[in-house]
Amino acid sequence: MKKITIAIDGYSSCGKSTLAKQLAKTLAYRYADTGAMYRAVTLYLFQNQIDIHHPEMVISALPQIQISFGIDKDTQEQFTLLNGENVENEIRVNPRVASAVSDVSSISEVRRFLVKQQQAMGSEKGIVMDGRDIGTVVFPQAELKLFITADPKIRAQRRLDELEEKGQHTTFDEVLANLEKRDHMDTTRADSPLLKADDAIEIDNSYLSKEEQLEKVLQLVKGLQVSGN
Numbered sequence: 213m214k215k216i217t218i219a220i221d222g223y224s225s226c227g228k229s230t231l232a233k234q235l236a237k238t239l240a241y242r243y244a245d246t247g248a249m250y251r252a253v254t255l256y257l258f259q260n261q262i263d264i265h266h267p268e269m270v271i272s273a274l275p276q277i278q279i280s281f282g283i284d285k286d287t288q289e290q291f292t293l294l295n296g297e298n299v300e301n302e303i304r305v306n307p308r309v310a311s312a313v314s315d316v317s318s319i320s321e322v323r324r325f326l327v328k329q330q331q332a333m334g335s336e337k338g339i340v341m342d343g344r345d346i347g348t349v350v351f352p353q354a355e356l357k358l359f360i361t362a363d364p365k366i367r368a369q370r371r372l373d374e375l376e377e378k379g380q381h382t383t384f385d386e387v388l389a390n391l392e393k394r395d396h397m398d399t400t401r402a403d404s405p406l407l408k409a410d411d412a413i414e415i416d417n418s419y420l421s422k423e424e425q426l427e428k429v430l431q432l433v434k435g436l437q438v439s440g441n
Contacts, residue, residue, distance in 0.1 A: 215241070215338035216436055217353075219346035221406065222360030224394050225367040225374075227417060227425070228342040231360065233290070234426045236340045239433065244281070244333050246343030246350070247313075248292040249326050251303035252279050254316045256294055258308055264316050271321045279329070305378045311390060314397035317344075323404055344398050347409035355436050357412035358429065366418050367391055 218235060220228050229245055236243035254264070256277050262269050280293045291300035303309055316322055323345075330350045334341060341350065347357035362370075368388040375382060398406040408414060413432065417425050
């Protein structure tokens with residue numbers, strides 16, 4: 213079967229990363245979590261007391277940032293490395309990172325900095341990448357483009373459950389407000405806003421199990437691989 217590029221876009225807390233990881237594991241593809249890359253940049257800025265509301269300061273810091281991915285030998289789970297340090301847990305549970313990542317990702321130079329790296333990762337196909345501009349900007353020629361969505365309240369509950377599992381305690385209303393803020397910023401930013409590509413297949417997973425969603429997408433992949441399109 214020929215290898216293809218799979219681009220997954222959609223709103224935050226829709227399970228894009230979960231689906232992408234499942235697909236990569238099942239297909240023996242590489243997985244690139246672009247959301248983690250933006251979170252890692254945001255974490256670096258906070259760690260180095262760089263004001264995210266001063267773009268010129270953010271831009272000057274970019275050459276000092278190196279982001280890569282590693283695999284845990286025991287769990288086979290992927291983790292994010294920021295300048296060689298495993299920051300996977302911190303970029304997921306740090307509330308400052310969650311609340312500021314959309315501001316950071318709206319800076320055009322940050323997006324160009326990371327898009328260049330993302331395109332290099334996918335140069336040989338056989339990759340699954342999720343984010344907000346993968347099918348429209350990073351891989352506009354991807355063979356399979358998916359746009360994942362779900363009811364905002366369901367997304368908020370999923371995110372709340374995830375945070376509580378990691379020991380972070382907050383309220384449903386706070387999580388929902390954060391998601392709504394991120395949705396607004398993601399869809400209205402001037403540079404590479406969150407959009408559904410014209411040829412993307414939309415999947416509303418509000419009432420789909422992870423297994424049902426995976427099987428649905430695997431059938432799409434199989435059809436493309438067999439047809440050769």
